[in-house]
Amino acid sequence: MFKKILAAIAVTAGLLVAAPAAANAVDYTNGAQCSFDVSVVESGGSATLICIPGTWSPGEAIDWTVTGQNGASFKLASFATADSSLHFVKHANADGSDVLSVTLPASASGTYSVVGHGQTSGHECPATLTVLPADAASTVVDPGSSDGLAHTGSVVATWAAWMGGSLIVLGLIALALVAWIRKVKTTS
Known part of the structure; x- marks a missing residue:
């Protein structure tokens, strides 16, 4: 026994x-989500949105939309108090991956939403980025972390x-x- x-x-x-x-x-990459390399960035800084291979169809045209306070300042001037958007099209790489570098305006603050929509696959990939105002301290930990430790992605x-x-x-x-x-x- x-x-x-x-x-x-x-x-x-x-x-x-x-x-x-x-x-x-x-392999769960087909239609996978994209993510930023950092979750918090200072205004005027930059971040990189990474889509792993297989996220998009090979060479697919992706409609990217950036929305947030003064979001159009990525390319255009706008009022600092109004939410605005920037829209552009970019093609995925041959393996279905994509890397998008985002440079934030010096007056940026709050949360920015970046959404990619594949014209062929119809796959939609949203990601958000939190921006600290220029006068805020840069010692902020990840807002999702209550203990200041990194989340390792444990599957257990x-x-x-x-x-x-x-x-x-x-x-x-x-x-x-x-x-x-x-x-x-x-x-x-």
Whole structure:
């Protein structure tokens, strides 16, 4: 009976370790999301929007729209208090990737939305960028982080880690119990 319990624990632990690896083995790049290389940038600074290979159809024309406070200042002048947009078309690379460099106006602040829409595939890829005003301190951490640490993209759910730890503790208790029962049987 004890060997069956240990086998079940070993199989469960193997599945918890192997499941994320199996999920990552599939190529999910077709229609993937694009993301900025930074989440927060100072006004007047720049950021790079990266779309991995397979996001777009090869050589596809992409309609890009940038929206935010004074957003048209990427190319045009506008009032600093009004949200405005800039629209342009750019072609994807032969592997379906794209890299878009964004330079923000010196008067930029708030959140900017950059949306790409593939003319052939119909795939839409939104991304946002938070801009600090020029007079703000540059020691701001990622707004999504409450502890100041980087998010590493772990694919193991918290409940799975707790379950794995609990199974290990239960296994150790079962081992101690079996050892105690054997000791009691040999002494009587």
